Amino acid sequence: MAANSSDTKAPKPSRYIVGIDLGTTNCAVGYVAQEDLNRRPLPIHSFQVPQLTRPGAVESCPLLPSFLYLPAEHEMPKGSTALPWDAKRSVIIGELAREMGARVPGRLVASAKSWLCSPSVDRTAAILPWGAPQDVQRVSPVAASAAYLSHIREAWDHEIAKKDESQKLAAQDVVITVPASFDEAARELTVAAARAAGFARFILIEEPQAAFYAWMAVHSRALEEELNGIGRVLVCDVGGGTTDFSLIDVQRTGDPSRPIVLRRTAVGDHLMLGGDNMDLALARHLEKKIKSPIDAHQFKALAAAARGAKERLLASGAPEKISLSIMGRGTQVIGGSVRTELLKAEAETILLDGFFPETKLHEDPATAGRSGIREWGLPYVHDAAVTRHMSQFLRQHTGNSLESGSLESGVVAARKHKTPDSVTPDSRLSLDAVLFNGGAMKPAAFRLRILNVLGQWFGTKPPVELMGTSLDHAVAVGAAAYGCARRGAGMRIGGGMGRAYYIGIETETAPERPTGKAAVCLVPQGAEEGQTLELPQTFTLRLATPVIFPLFSSSLRPSDKLGSLIDEESKELAALPPLETTLQTGRHAVKRDVAVRLKASLTEIGTLALALHALGDQRSWEVHLNVRGRVAQSSGIAGEDAAGTEARPTGVDPRAETTALALLDRTFNAHSRQPLPPGLLTKQLEVALSMSKDSWPGALARRMADVLLEHADGRSRSAEHESRWLNLTGFLLRPGFGDVGDGERLRKLYNATRSGPAFVSDPNVRIEWWVLWRRTAAGLKADHERELFNRLQPFLTGERDVTKRGGWPRPTKGELPEMWRAAGSLELLDTPQKKLLGQRIVDLLDKDENLPVLLWSLARIGAREPVHAPANHAVPPDLAEAWLPAVFALDWRKQPMAIFAAVNLARKTGDRARDLSDILRRKTAERLKQAHASEHELAAVTTVVGLEVADRRQIFGESPPPALKLDGETGGRGDGETGGEWQ
Numbered sequence: 012m013a014a015n016s017s018d019t020k021a022p023k024p025s026r027y028i029v030g031i032d033l034g035t036t037n038c039a040v041g042y043v044a045q046e047d048l049n050r051r052p053l054p055i056h057s058f059q060v061p062q063l064t065r066p067g068a069v070e071s072c073p074l075l076p077s078f079l080y081l082p083a084e085h086e087m088p089k090g091s092t093a094l095p096w097d098a099k100r101s102v103i104i105g106e107l108a109r110e111m112g113a114r115v116p117g118r119l120v121a122s123a124k125s126w127l128c129s130p131s132v133d134r135t136a137a138i139l140p141w142g143a144p145q146d147v148q149r150v151s152p153v154a155a156s157a158a159y160l161s162h163i164r165e166a167w168d169h170e171i172a173k174k175d176e177s178q179k180l181a182a183q184d185v186v187i188t189v190p191a192s193f194d195e196a197a198r199e200l201t202v203a204a205a206r207a208a209g210f211a212r213f214i215l216i217e218e219p220q221a222a223f224y225a226w227m228a229v230h231s232r233a234l235e236e237e238l239n240g241i242g243r244v245l246v247c248d249v250g251g252g253t254t255d256f257s258l259i260d261v262q263r264t265g266d267p268s269r270p271i272v273l274r275r276t277a278v279g280d281h282l283m284l285g286g287d288n289m290d291l292a293l294a295r296h297l298e299k300k301i302k303s304p305i306d307a308h309q310f311k312a313l314a315a316a317a318r319g320a321k322e323r324l325l326a327s328g329a330p331e332k333i334s335l336s337i338m339g340r341g342t343q344v345i346g347g348s349v350r351t352e353l354l355k356a357e358a359e360t361i362l363l364d365g366f367f368p369e370t371k372l373h374e375d376p377a378t379a380g381r382s383g384i385r386e387w388g389l390p391y392v393h394d395a396a397v398t399r400h401m402s403q404f405l406r407q408h409t410g411n412s413l414e415s416g417s418l419e420s421g422v423v424a425a426r427k428h429k430t431p432d433s434v435t436p437d438s439r440l441s442l443d444a445v446l447f448n449g450g451a452m453k454p455a456a457f458r459l460r461i462l463n464v465l466g467q468w469f470g471t472k473p474p475v476e477l478m479g480t481s482l483d484h485a486v487a488v489g490a491a492a493y494g495c496a497r498r499g500a501g502m503r504i505g506g507g508m509g510r511a512y513y514i515g516i517e518t519e520t521a522p523e524r525p526t527g528k529a530a531v532c533l534v535p536q537g538a539e540e541g542q543t544l545e546l547p548q549t550f551t552l553r554l555a556t557p558v559i560f561p562l563f564s565s566s567l568r569p570s571d572k573l574g575s576l577i578d579e580e581s582k583e584l585a586a587l588p589p590l591e592t593t594l595q596t597g598r599h600a601v602k603r604d605v606a607v608r609l610k611a612s613l614t615e616i617g618t619l620a621l622a623l624h625a626l627g628d629q630r631s632w633e634v635h636l637n638v639r640g641r642v643a644q645s646s647g648i649a650g651e652d653a654a655g656t657e658a659r660p661t662g663v664d665p666r667a668e669t670t671a672l673a674l675l676d677r678t679f680n681a682h683s684r685q686p687l688p689p690g691l692l693t694k695q696l697e698v699a700l701s702m703s704k705d706s707w708p709g710a711l712a713r714r715m716a717d718v719l720l721e722h723a724d725g726r727s728r729s730a731e732h733e734s735r736w737l738n739l740t741g742f743l744l745r746p747g748f749g750d751v752g753d754g755e756r757l758r759k760l761y762n763a764t765r766s767g768p769a770f771v772s773d774p775n776v777r778i779e780w781w782v783l784w785r786r787t788a789a790g791l792k793a794d795h796e797r798e799l800f801n802r803l804q805p806f807l808t809g810e811r812d813v814t815k816r817g818g819w820p821r822p823t824k825g826e827l828p829e830m831w832r833a834a835g836s837l838e839l840l841d842t843p844q845k846k847l848l849g850q851r852i853v854d855l856l857d858k859d860e861n862l863p864v865l866l867w868s869l870a871r872i873g874a875r876e877p878v879h880a881p882a883n884h885a886v887p888p889d890l891a892e893a894w895l896p897a898v899f900a901l902d903w904r905k906q907p908m909a910i911f912a913a914v915n916l917a918r919k920t921g922d923r924a925r926d927l928s929d930i931l932r933r934k935t936a937e938r939l940k941q942a943h944a945s946e947h948e949l950a951a952v953t954t955v956v957g958l959e960v961a962d963r964r965q966i967f968g969e970s971p972p973p974a975l976k977l978d979g980e981t982g983g984r985g986d987g988e989t990g991g992e993w994q
Contacts, residue, residue, distance in 0.1 A: 024498065025183040025212065027171075029058075030221070030490025031163060032188050033201070035124040036251030036286060036450055038075040038159050039487035040167070042183075048500040052231045055488045061166045062105030066091035071170070072106060074483060075163065077251075079120035079155050080108035081140070081148045096169040104162045113319075114338065116311030117143045122287055123159075125252035125389050126152035127204075128190075128197040129283075131882045135200070138883040142307055142924020145842060145887065153204050160187075160208035181211050184497075186490040191217035191248075191255045191509060192281035194564070194587055195619060216493050218486050219246035219257035220275055220504055222448035225489030226479040227502060234502070235270050237477075241443040243409070244477065247401065247461060250449035251286040254397055255279060256404040259504060273502065276537075277408035278509030278566055280585070282400055284392045286318070286451040289362055292395070293317035293353065296361055297335065300351050304930065305337070307888075307923040309349065312337040317353065321362070324355045325454035331355050359456060367460040370398045372468040373406070398464050405468075407567060409441055442469060446477040453482050507539040511571050512611070512619060515561030515579050516550065528579040530563050532571045533611040534619065543612045547574040552607045552623055552632075554596045560621075560634060562587040594623075594632045605630075663700060663711050670699040671711075675718045679725030679736060689735035704742065713750050716743035720756060723763035730770035734779045737768075741783035747790020748879070757790040767802075767819075774823045781829035788836035789879035796837040800844050803834050808851045828864040835868030838880035845872050845886050853897040862901075866908040869894060870915035875925050885925050891916045892927050895935070903942035910944050914951050921955040 024045060032039040040058035047054050059071035066087060080103040082092065094100050103111065112119025120139045129152075132138055137149035150158070164180045172178040187210075189201050198215060205213055216224075223246055230237045238261050248255040256279035262272045294314040298305060305313065316335040323333055332355060336348045376394035394400070445465065447458050458476065466473030479485055496503045513530035534544060563584040571577070577584070596605075605625050612620040624631045674695050678687045687695075697703055700711075707715075719740045726736035740760065747757060764783075770776045784791075784799055791799075806822050807830060822830060834848055852869045859865055873891040877884050895916050901909045917927050917935040926932070932952050939949050950956050 026178050027183045028186070028491055028494035028498070029167075029180065029183045030055075030186045030188070030487045030492070030494060031160070032218070032221075032484075032486040032490065033124065033156065033159065034077055034251060034450070034486070035122055035253070036077055037483065038077055038163060039073070039484050040075075040163055041484060041487040041489075041491040043491050043495055048495055048498060053228050053492060053495060053500065055228060055491050057484050057487070058163075058167065058171075060105070060163060061095065061170060062162070063092065063094070063103055063107035064105075065107060067093075069095060070106075075105050075159065076109045077121070077123065077159055078108040078112055079104050079123070079150065079158055080111045080115075081118045081120070081150075082111075083118070094165075096165050102158070104158060109315075113312060113315035116140070116315060117308045118147055119311070119315075120150060120155045122252055122389070123152045123155035125283060125287065127156065127200050128193060128253075128281060129389055130196070131390060133881045133883060134196075136881075136883060141883075142887070142922075153200050153207070156201065156204035157207040160205055160210065164209055181209050183212065184494055185210055185213040186216050186221075186494045187213055188218045188221050188486050188490050189215050190250070190253045190281070191219050191257050191278040192253060193217075194281065195562070196587070214494075216490055217255075217257070217278070217509070218250070219248045219255050219278070219448060220259075221486045221489030221493060222246055222248060222479065223257075223259055223273075223446060223489065223504065224492040224496065224501075225485040226446055226477055228488065228492040229480050231501065238271060241475075243441050244444045244446055245401075245405070245442055245474065246446045246448060247397075247452070248448040249285055249397060249451040249457075251451065252283060254282040254284040254400060254449075256401060257509070258408055259506075271502075273504045275504050275506035275509060276569075277404075279400070279404045279408075280566065282392050283390060284395060284397065284400070285449065287389075288391055288395055289321060289366060289451065290314045290318040292361055292365055293321060293358060296357065297351050297353060301349055303349060304928070305349060306928070307926075309337050310923055320353045321358060322453075324353065324358045325362075325456065327455075329355055362454075363456060363460055366395050366397050367457055367464070368396050368398055369460075369464055369467070370396060370402060372402055374399055375403055376400050398461065401461070401464075402468070405442065442474045443472075444477050445474045446479060448479075448482060448485055450482060505539075507537045508534055508613065509536070510564045510566045511536040511568055513563040513565070513577070513584060514609075514621075515563065518576070529576045530561075530579045530581070530584060532573055532575040532577075533609070533621070534613060535571055535573055535575075536566065536569045538613060540613045543610055544573055546609045546611075548609075549606050549626065550609060550623075552594065552605050552625075554594050554605060594634075607632075663708060667700050668711060668714070671696050671715065672718055674699060675715060675739075676722065679719060679722035679728075679732065681722070681725050681728075689729075689732050692735055693739065707743075709750060712743040713752065713756070716740060716756060717752075719743065720759045720763065723759070727769040730773040730776050733768060733770050734773070734775045737776065737779035737783045741779075741786035744790070745786040746879075747787035753790055757787065757792075760787065761791070761795055771819055774820075774826055777819075777822070778826050778829050781826070781833040785829065785833040785836045788833070788838070791837075791839070793839040796839045797841075797844070799833065800837055800840055803830055804847070806830060807834060808847055824860075828861050831861065831864050831868045835871035838871070838874075838877045838884055840884075842886055842890075846890055848872050849886070849890060849894050853894050856897050856901065862906060863908040866898070866906070866912040869898070870908075870912040874915040875918040875920050875927075876915075882920075882922070882925070888925060888927050892931055895927070895931060899934075899938065903938060903944075910939065910942055910948060913938065914944075914948050917952045919952055919955055 026045055028043045028045070028048075030041040032041075038060075040060065041055050042058055043053055043055050057073055059073055060075040061069050061071045062075055064070045064072070067090065082101065082103065090098070092100050092103055108119065112121065117140060123139065126132065126139065126141075127134055134152045137151050137154070139150055139152060139155055140147060143149065167180040172180065176182065185205075187201065187205055189198060193201070201215065223244070227234060241261050244259045244261065246255070246257040246259065248257070256277075257275055258277040260274045260276050262274065264270060264272055291314055294310060294317045297313055297317060298310065313335070316337060320333045320335060323329060332352050334350065334352045336350045338348055376392070376396060376399040378393055392400070442465070445462065447461075452458055462473070462476060480488055492501060493503075495501050511532055512534040514533050515528060515530050518529045531546065531548065533546070538544065561579065563579070563586055565571075565581075565583045565585060567583040568577070606627070607623040607625050610622045610624065612622070621634045622631055623634070674687065674692065677683045677685055678689050678692050680686075693704060696715075700707065719736060723736070726733040744753070744756060744760065747753065768776045768780050788796065802819070806819075806827070831852075840848075849869060849872045852865045852872070855865055856862065871878075873886055873894055875885055875888075875891065876882075895913065898909050898912050898916065903909045903913075913935050917932050919932060920926055927935075935952050936949060939952065947956070
């Protein structure tokens with residue numbers, strides 16, 4: 012977990028308190044001088060940010076647009092990108108970046124904040140601009156966020172600090188805002204960006220709370236009067252990339268010195284829904300009006316133009332229509348602009364009816380079935396209706412947070428029975444006022460629609476609107492006000508954490524925990540930042556082996572207390588990236604299991620730190636959050652979701668299991684007194700276990716693999732030993748992830764085989780070598796895949812230089828198919844490597860006898876939807892489009908694998924940066940119909956559908972092992988909701 016300087020001894024108060032709104036579309040800065048803290052209202056100033064507005068022209072602007080433009084080498088005149096504090100600056104940030112990106116979108120980094128919370132990509136990898144041409148420099152979402160913060164810091168130092176070190180931004184108390192719905196991974200990445208930008212003294216605050224602090228700052232002289240008759244406020248925050256809902260309760264104390272207390276009582280789930288989605292909706296509407304087809308880069312330009320048109324058409328005194336134009340394609344760039352127009356009535360209808368429809372109170376948001384939701388690779392919500400999400404939030408949280416506790420939560424009632432629409436307005440729901448926030452809520456029509464909908468829901472007492480400060484600056488102003496409140500200059504909002512946090516543990520089965528997997532409450536909802544919480548239970552901790560602590564959060568269980576146990580599979584829990592580590596025993600300790608107490612610390616930047624303290628000695632361990640998650644681990648062993656595997660039940664008779672493990676030990680243990688020949692080993696194992704190898708349970712398969720990895724050196728006894736060891740190890744570890752401990756197993760496999768086969772001259776050994784890596788490739792790390800590629804390249808791509816083979820003989824006919832299958836499984840390879848393999852396959856399709864294998868490999872290399880790699884590892888669509896004609900040239904009825912290749916190359920993802928052109932996908936669909944392909948295969952290229960079990964079986968080449976069930980065996984027992992001591 013990240014620590015912060017504020018977690019140590021408090022530094023001397025700084026000259027300024029600064030709030031930074033690190034927005035999806037715009038950044039803003041508010042600040043207060045130390046000497047002004049006692050003035051009312053607080054004089055919170057907006058920092059005017061110097062930035063390029065035209066080439067060579069620097070102006071100070073109230074906002075810094077969150078756009079980063081990466082010019083081509085000779086695109087800009089010399090010196091035209093210089094800043095007063097950096098004459099050699101080459102990239103462009105802010106207003107000029109946005110304008111240039113509208114013309115050349117392939118070089119524009121936008122919505123970096125949204126990418127920070129996208130689990131489908133490696134957020135620390137250089138992936139932006141998403142879908143940019145290969146020659147464009149790229150940056151990571153973290154680096155882009157750091158660039159915006161760095162620009163603000165440098166601009167502040169130039170304008171305000173000048174040469175006074177004490178006034179530099181890094182020396183000030185800084186409050187940076189994040190969406191309330193940001194998970195721990197996104198928070199950690201924001202912290203990483205701030206540190207990379209040179210910030211030393213900073214904390215985080217949730218944007219809806221910051222907006223309410225801004226409102227309080229404006230009304231600080233008569234706050235009690237302004238809140239008279241108001242008991243609960245909904246903060247409706249619709250920004251450029253996310254939608255956040257928060258509830259703030261106003262409680263009367265009866266104490267004249269402190270007549271009211273404010274508590275944030277609920278926050279909503281993460282919703283990737285905001286102004287970006289509105290721009291895309293308008294762009295898709297305009298696309299339909301344009302008769303000529305447009306490509307992905309033109310669509311980005313169209314979305315940028317739609318954003319500008321939206322802002323003008325929805326402002327007061329707007330024109331009835333706006334003309335738009337974007338550059339033409341290819342040779343038509345000059346004089347080939349695409350023109351269209353957007354009517355004011357069209358914009359209002361699309362945005363009001365699409366994003367703020369008049370809905371019923373008990374109308375839930377759709378969870379599937381909408382198209383285009385993954386535009387540009389971002390996992391936008393399926394339902395764009397803000398009002399439906401707002402309804403769900405209110406029913407989940409209104410009523411269950413009142414101090415009296417007398418009102419039943421709408422979500423609890425909904426679980427008991429479906430509430431008909433006729434019961435609305437619902438007297439159980441309590442809401443008195445709404446505070447709007449976010450740039451997307453600037454149009455008065457949007458705010459009015461939401462107020463009208465709330466009026467329909469709440470009947471005779473509709474909520475009133477709290478009028479605040481500028482929506483562009485409210486969050487930055489509020490962040491500064493919060494910093495002042497921390498120094499005693501203003502009222503603070505209580506309520507602590509908006510969510511409860513849980514960690515997964517093993518326990519005995521119970522009616523309320525039938526799986527034997529429980530989640531224990533680490534941090535109850537409402538816990539305050541800066542606290543250290545010690546759980547009441549004692550736990551058994553495994554040492555000297557990789558372990559995983561599954562992490563969960565929930566905003567739906569406000570009554571859970573510290574140490575409460577619930578079923579890990581509860582629908583009220585949302586899974587977070589797991590906590591992963593290998594904890595060492597200590598210098599002199601020998602026991603691998605130790606009794607510990609667990610402490611959770613809430614840092615003031617809103618992140619979670621965990622410490623485990625051994626009972627009986629002074630040892631302690633800290634564990635850290637993996638901010639990438641399994642899918643995004645393009646470096647490091649993928650699937651480091653490991654836990655100790657000793658004594659885990661396998662579902663097989665223990666005597667049969669013991670016999671099977673003994674057979675493996677006797678075959679490969681170099682010290683075995685009764686060694687067995689490897690030739691009949693598989694048959695002997697099937698007999699011992701009374702089942703074919705395809706039926707071996709997954710837990711047993713991994714247990715057997717552990718024995719093989721322990722005796723990896725035993726494969727060097729003979730070529731037959733090595734061939735059998737490679738075959739069984741790959742079979743037992745397939746597909747390389749999915750079981751606790753697989754990360755450590757793949758690490759051991761990598762180290763044991765790094766030097767290559769011991770009997771490289773034996774063709775059977777080489778065949779089994781490539782089968783091993785084809786089976787386990789999904790669990791490998793990127794540098795291992797590149798190493799395998801380097802061994803494959805001389806044989807697969809026509810290299811003639813024998814010295815590049817590293818002593819490997821020329822492959823046999825039986826070996827080449829497995830080499831191609833292994834190559835096709837390496838999803839983490841870079842685009843140039845995949846391009847080399849794909850083009851070689853295309854060249855061989857009409858002449859090679861291994862046609863089905865080549866088509867299978869081409870399907871994997873050019874797949875629009877990687878199976879195990881992050882989405883940023885898909886090759887650009889122009890490569891897949893270049894390869895598809897060679898597949899079209901085949902007879903699909905005689906060669907069914909051509910269908911598989913075509914479907915994977917042309918699959919529709921909803922992401923324009925990965926999808927092929929509509930024309931080519933339609934052509935593929937027609938060929939699929941002619942070849943009598945299945946309905947699922949046809950749907951895969953015409954609509955957005957996920958990979959099914961059948962797809963994965965064909966992709967992996969064989970069925971993965973059976974699903975695993977983890978049973979607790981530590982002897983721990985909890986006593987229901989309040990937790991219990993482990994025995």
